[in-house]
Amino acid sequence: MAETYMNMGYTILTSPMIPIFPKEINSLKTNRSAIVVAVKAFKFCNYRRAHRISCAAARRRIRYENDDDEEETENGYNEEIAMLEIYSQSAREEALIVHALVDEQQVEVLIFKGFSSCLSYGTSPDPSKSVIPKRAVINSIDRIKGPFDPSNVQYIEKGLDWESFKSRLAST
Incomplete structure (x- = not known):
């Protein structure tokens, strides 16, 4: 930001947004012009920061669309887990343990503050892949106090059960 101290004729600009002044503004030799340019640089810096935050807010989602049905069923996007991740972003003081059935195997998934991790096997480091596949069936959900210990x-x-929890999500 820019500040002028007691009409002493100098302006302090904080980094990293020190603007490059055009020749017209430099020739005016007024502090008011420098302040206007500094404020515009500050607004641009905040816009870039807000854009970066909004782009990082998306969690797990499909990035690649392909027609390979085998690939889609193996690593398909699970909308139910995505709904629970969104719920856990708003309920920040609690975590969810999801009990699901994948290929007749019991699987547990921990969801906390919008992130999910599989407790039964390794979680993929790729955020575009769902923690459990689309074909998984959610049996029950445990609400616990977070953070998980x-x-x-x-x-x-x-x-x-999943249906009663889904009706709660719809009512909020």
Whole structure:
């Protein structure tokens, strides 16, 4: 930002947004022009920061569209997990443990503050891939106090079925 101290005739600009002044402004030799340019540079810097934050807000989503059905069923996008990730962003003081069935195997997924991680096997480092595939069936959900501490799990609600939890999501 720019500040002028007691009409002493100098302007302080904080970095990293020190503007490059055009010749016309330099020839005017007024502090008012320097302040206007500095404020415009500050607004541009804030716009870039806001744009960067909004782009980083997206969690797991499909990045690649392909027609290969085998690839889609193997690593398909699970909309139910995405809904739970969005819910956990607003309920920041709690975590969710999701019990699901994938190919007749019981799988547990932990969701906290918009991020999900599989507790039964390794989680892919690629954020475009869902933690569990699209074909997974959610059996129940446990609401616990966050952050998750496996040695001291404090349940808020245990064993909620997916349909009742989905109706709660729709009502909020």
